[in-house]
Amino acid sequence: MSGLRRVRNVRRSVVGAIAAWALALLFSGCQEGGLVIAPPTTPAATPSVATAAPATGPAAPATGAPARDLRAGDYVLTAAPETAGFESSGGADDPDSSLIRGEVAECVGITGYDPTPPADETAGDTFFNTDANEIQASSHAKVLSASQIQQNADIVTSPLFGDCFRGALEEQLAGEQSEELTAEVVAVDTSFLPRGCTALVRTSMSITDQTGTYSYIFDTVYFYVGQVAVELTVTNIQDDPPQDTEQGFIDQIAGKLTNQ
Secondary structure, eight states: OHHHHHHHHHHHHHIIIIIHHHHTTTOOSSOOOOOOOOOOSSOOOOOEESSSOOOOOSOOOSSSSOOTTOOGGGSSOOSSGGGTTOEEEOOOOOOOOHHHHHHHHHHTTOOSOOOOOOSEEEEOOEEEEOSSSOEEEEEEEEEOOHHHHHHHHHHHTSTTHHHHHHHHHHHHHHTTOOSSEEEEEEEEEOOEEOTTOSEEEEEEEEEEETTEEEEEEEEEEEEEETTEEEEEEEEEESSOOOHHHHHHHHHHHHHHHTOO
């Protein structure tokens, strides 16, 4: 019991910082200057589809202006049968990640990346289940122009995205290490594509504090459909998030995105 309690204490101490670095990538509203990460020489493997092609959603309007009357809050993960067994808490604002977002865009070959502020955005509730493991899920939605949706989709579906994502995250972590807490990116995998989403990046991290070293898995699921962008993040300790549970979350959001 003491070991499990210690793991949970570690989770509380690190998820707010470590998860934020990984989960907020490509979700800033504006770009600033910053380090430029050179694109990798060897492209990452092309994603393989799990059961269906990525969601494309309804056709976006030709105009670059955000569609009127769309509310970001209508597209985040909410309490439903898919979240049975999970408790929820209020959502939290994402920390600033604009430097990383610009770096990743340039790394995959998109120069001059300068997105306009979203017409609307919101962070959904955080859902967590600590009975058998430490699964946690949260989501963030934005209403953007059709052109911005397409550009973001191009970034996360680039064969370079996994390596660029990893490079930017490692740059960010390098400035956040301390004697009390260190984190290492063990692997970044973009080869798995569940049905209903645009892209998924799975980040495996090793986190060490004064009590020991723990393995964390962070799944960042991207949806770019119509004029709405949603990022779903699912985390777990030691193991990959359960596929059926994660697919349920994805299906809920994908279903909402058809209503634009």
